[in-house]
Amino acid sequence: MDSGRWRGGRRGVSRGMLPLLALHAVNEYYRLPWKPPVTAGLLAANTLIYLRPSYLDSLLPSIDEVWFNPHLILKNKDMKRFFLSAFYHIGESHLVYNMMSLLWKGIQLETSMGSSEFASMVVALLGMSQGTSFLGHLGGILAGILYLKMKGSYSGSDPLTMIIRGLSGVLRWPLRFIRDMFQLRRRRISGRGTIGGSQTGNLYGIWRCQACTYDNSGWLRICEMCGTSRSSNGGLVRQVAHDFRDIPLEELRRRRVERFG
Secondary structure (H helix, E strand, O other), X not given: OOHHHHHOOOOXXXXXXXXXXXXXXXXXXXXXXXXXXXXXXHHHHHHHHHHOOHHHHOOOOOHHHOOOOHHHHHHHOOHHHHHHHHHOOOOHHHHHHHHHHHHHHHHHHHHHHOHHHHHHHHHHHHHHHHHHHHHHHXXXXXXXXXXHHHHHHOOOOOHHHHHHHHHHHHHHHXXXXXXXXXXXXXXXXXXXXXXXXXXOOOEOOEEEOOOOOEEXXXXXXXXXXXXXXXXXXXXXXXXXXXXXXXXXXXXXXXXHHHHHX
C-alpha cells in the first residue's frame, strides 16, 4: 500500500475487488422490484470517499485528519474525527468487505422497515457505535494512567503481577492433570514385551515372567504370554499345579496363538 492511500491521495489502479463490488451491487439492484435508495447512497458515499475523484479531492479531508482519536477529539474539539471516521477505509479489501455486508443487510432492512426508519436507525447506530468506541478508548487511556499512578505510589510488590502469577498457578494445575492423564494412557499399552532378554525385575515399568521370561508392562498383573499371575511382592502365583518353567517352547507358542488369535 503506497503512502497516498494512507494520506488520502487519489487511488491508483484497482486490484479487481472494486469492479467485483460494482458488478455485485448492480446485479442485486437489477433483480429488485423496489430499489432501496438509502443503501445505495451509503454505498456510493463510502466508495467515492475511498476513490477520491478529482472533483472531490480538494473537498475531502485526508485520512490522517479523520483517524478516530479520542485525545485529539477532546483536545481540539475535532468533531469531524468523531463523525467522518466511520466512512473512511484504509484499503480496497477493507472497503469491499464492509460494502458487501452493507449491501446485503441494507437491502433486507430497508425493504422491511422503509427508507425513513432505516435512515434514522443508521444515524442512531452510527452515533452509538462511535460513542461507544470513544468511551472505550477513553476508558482504556484513563485506566492506564490510573495504573501508572497507583504503581508509582505503591512501594510493595506489583499487585497486577501477583494477580497474574496467581491466575497462572490456578490454570497450571488442570493443564498438568490433563498432561498426566495422557501420559498414563500412553503407558497403559500392552503387548510390547520381549522374551529372554538380559534385564530382570521391574525396570522402566516392566516386569519379567519367571515362567516364560516374557517382559510385560508394569501395569499388567498377568503375563500376556503364558497367563501367569504376578503377586504384589514380585513373586509368582501359579494358576496351574505344574511348574511353568518346564513348559516347552512349542506349548508356549500354542498358548500365545490361543490367547491372541
